[in-house]
Amino acid sequence: MANEFTERVAAIAADRSHGSAEIARLCLALLADAAERVHARDAVELRTSLQRLAATLIASRPSMTAVLRLVSLWLDRYSHSPPPELHDQREAASRAARALIDESRAATRGAARLAARQLETCRTLLTYSYSSTVREAIGLLPADVHVMFSEGRPLNEGYRLAEALSKSRRKATLVTDAQLGSLLQRADAVLVGADSILTDGSLINKTGTLPIAATAAHFGVPFYTCCESYKLRTADMPEPTLERMSPGELGAPEWPGIVIENVYFDITPPVLISACMTETGRRIFPGYRDDDTAHP
Amino acid sequence: MANEFTERVAAIAADRSHGSAEIARLCLALLADAAERVHARDAVELRTSLQRLAATLIASRPSMTAVLRLVSLWLDRYSHSPPPELHDQREAASRAARALIDESRAATRGAARLAARQLETCRTLLTYSYSSTVREAIGLLPADVHVMFSEGRPLNEGYRLAEALSKSRRKATLVTDAQLGSLLQRADAVLVGADSILTDGSLINKTGTLPIAATAAHFGVPFYTCCESYKLRTADMPEPTLERMSPGELGAPEWPGIVIENVYFDITPPVLISACMTETGRRIFPGYRDDDTAHP
Numbered sequence: 014m015a016n017e018f019t020e021r022v023a024a025i026a027a028d029r030s031h032g033s034a035e036i037a038r039l040c041l042a043l044l045a046d047a048a049e050r051v052h053a054r055d056a057v058e059l060r061t062s063l064q065r066l067a068a069t070l071i072a073s074r075p076s077m078t079a080v081l082r083l084v085s086l087w088l089d090r091y092s093h094s095p096p097p098e099l100h101d102q103r104e105a106a107s108r109a110a111r112a113l114i115d116e117s118r119a120a121t122r123g124a125a126r127l128a129a130r131q132l133e134t135c136r137t138l139l140t141y142s143y144s145s146t147v148r149e150a151i152g153l154l155p156a157d158v159h160v161m162f163s164e165g166r167p168l169n170e171g172y173r174l175a176e177a178l179s180k181s182r183r184k185a186t187l188v189t190d191a192q193l194g195s196l197l198q199r200a201d202a203v204l205v206g207a208d209s210i211l212t213d214g215s216l217i218n219k220t221g222t223l224p225i226a227a228t229a230a231h232f233g234v235p236f237y238t239c240c241e242s243y244k245l246r247t248a249d250m251p252e253p254t255l256e257r258m259s260p261g262e263l264g265a266p267e268w269p270g271i272v273i274e275n276v277y278f279d280i281t282p283p284v285l286i287s288a289c290m291t292e293t294g295r296r297i298f299p300g301y302r303d304d305d306t307a308h309p
Numbered sequence: 310m311a312n313e314f315t316e317r318v319a320a321i322a323a324d325r326s327h328g329s330a331e332i333a334r335l336c337l338a339l340l341a342d343a344a345e346r347v348h349a350r351d352a353v354e355l356r357t358s359l360q361r362l363a364a365t366l367i368a369s370r371p372s373m374t375a376v377l378r379l380v381s382l383w384l385d386r387y388s389h390s391p392p393p394e395l396h397d398q399r400e401a402a403s404r405a406a407r408a409l410i411d412e413s414r415a416a417t418r419g420a421a422r423l424a425a426r427q428l429e430t431c432r433t434l435l436t437y438s439y440s441s442t443v444r445e446a447i448g449l450l451p452a453d454v455h456v457m458f459s460e461g462r463p464l465n466e467g468y469r470l471a472e473a474l475s476k477s478r479r480k481a482t483l484v485t486d487a488q489l490g491s492l493l494q495r496a497d498a499v500l501v502g503a504d505s506i507l508t509d510g511s512l513i514n515k516t517g518t519l520p521i522a523a524t525a526a527h528f529g530v531p532f533y534t535c536c537e538s539y540k541l542r543t544a545d546m547p548e549p550t551l552e553r554m555s556p557g558e559l560g561a562p563e564w565p566g567i568v569i570e571n572v573y574f575d576i577t578p579p580v581l582i583s584a585c586m587t588e589t590g591r592r593i594f595p596g597y598r599d600d601d602t603a604h605p
Contacts, residue, residue: 178567
């Protein structure tokens with residue numbers, strides 16, 4: 014049984030195809046299952062095991078604020094007044110995790126709805142990487158809205174979006190990541206998800222978001238991010254680490270003296286962002302782009 | 310014999326690994342060989358054949374001004390007062406082509422020297438795609454200057470630069486194209502080659518150059534281009550076409566309704582460029598970035 018969870022933690026650490034809201038929910042589902050089934054002789058041992066598992070999950074995705082916040086929230090809720098009996102504690106811990114999964118799903122839906130409303134006049138939307146919130150927002154847009162997006166090297170999570178858009182019969186164009194800058198000239202707006210929103214409104218998202226935002230600002234195309242509010246970092250949290258993955262993911266040959274870097278996230282500063290949509294509303298941080306289109 | 314040249318023209322049209330100065334020289338080498346060996350019963354027939362070949366070469370790379378200008382210059386020079394005898398005409402045409410190859414090589418060297426001088430204080434240089442002029446400029450920089458560059462999807466011409474830098478024992482870092490925006494924060498300058506410089510100073514170069522330039526401007530990192538002066542378009546030339554290649558080059562699956570675009574070039578506007586270095590000097594076009602570092 015321990016093995017089952019070790020393997021699932023490893024899969025979450027290595028997961029490149031899901032957005033961070035989905036990954037946070039995978040963590041909660043794992044914790045719910047562990048609460049029900051992990052070996053424990055009594056309530057104290059269960060709690061110790063689950064706390065250790067929670068810490069491991071948080072450490073496995075240091076760029077993803079939703080993982081930190083939702084897993085911490087779960088720990089808080091179920092540790093607040095834990096039932097003394099093993100069976101009751103299993104049930105309480107599992108119920109708390111599954112309730113948070115539902116809350117997170119509702120938050121994603123709310124953020125997507127607000128993003129779709131913000132894009133009311135948009136006919137051509139550019140997006141980048143894979144975000145379940147963005148995907149849900151696109152589903153709410155009129156059928157003739159055209160979506161432009163890219164591969165998402167090195168592991169091509171753009172393919173996942175391609176499949177989803179194709180299934181929902183959305184008109185869409187796929188390009189290399191490098192072509193997005195040029196395509197911005199044909200876009201009415203950019204909408205991306207978020208791995209984290211820092212306290213000043215900066216956006217941590219898949220590497221390549223920053224140059225899109227800089228080019229969008231150059232062309233005067235509004236740049237929006239949308240996510241559940243669990244992705245907003247609070248002042249007491251440390252700066253998140255930008256995850257580095259294996260250089261081997263690039264599939265490049267090796268050359269003596271040539272170092273290959275594979276950093277998954279970049280930071281887009283507030284001045285390049287028009288607005289951030291969460292389920293609690295549209296936020297315009299003080300340093301955000303002075304952008305009429307952000308206030309329709 | 311006709312087959313040999315047909316095949317070489319096709320190879321030039323499909324060539325993604327050489328920079329445009331090199332491709333222009335490949336065109337001239339082909340014309341020199343054709344002048345010597347292509348079947349012709351007399352001087353008039355030779356001239357007609359060579360003119361047709363020249364026109365085919367120019368049309369095969371519509372984004373590459375060096376091809377247009379060098380091949381046109383060759384036609385001008387050898388057609389000016391063509392010797393009436395077949396043998397003499399073969400020799401004159403071949404000699405003119407080989408002389409232009411030498412002139413082009415000298416121009417590349419001159420542009421590279423000027424670019425290296427511009428980068429005197431640069432310790433970390435960012436470049437993109439493959440340019441023989443940039444490669445030559447890097448060779449002139451002090452041994453401790455660090456170079457950062459990327460794959461160059463879809464066909465990875467960055468690998469060619471990796472190989473060259475590795476052989477010359479240059480410290481260098483290779484990343485995905487999407488990571489270059491973030492790496493700009495560690496760069497002292499950007500230097501790229503050019504496929505064409507338009508009359509207003511705009512730069513046509515490998516797709517992905519535009520977002521790098523926009524991000525460099527955002528961070529205040531100087532953005533230089535260097536090329537032989539043959540790449541500057543003159544007012545009498547038509548707007549160049551941005552070449553589109555086969556969507557199959559991306560190696561992506563096919564999804565119903567998802568269009569794959571593979572445009573090889575983008576246009577960087579003057580306001581994002583600090584200076585353009587050619588063998589005839591440093592040019593600051595009127596619309597260029599107002600950038601102190603461009604005037605050391």
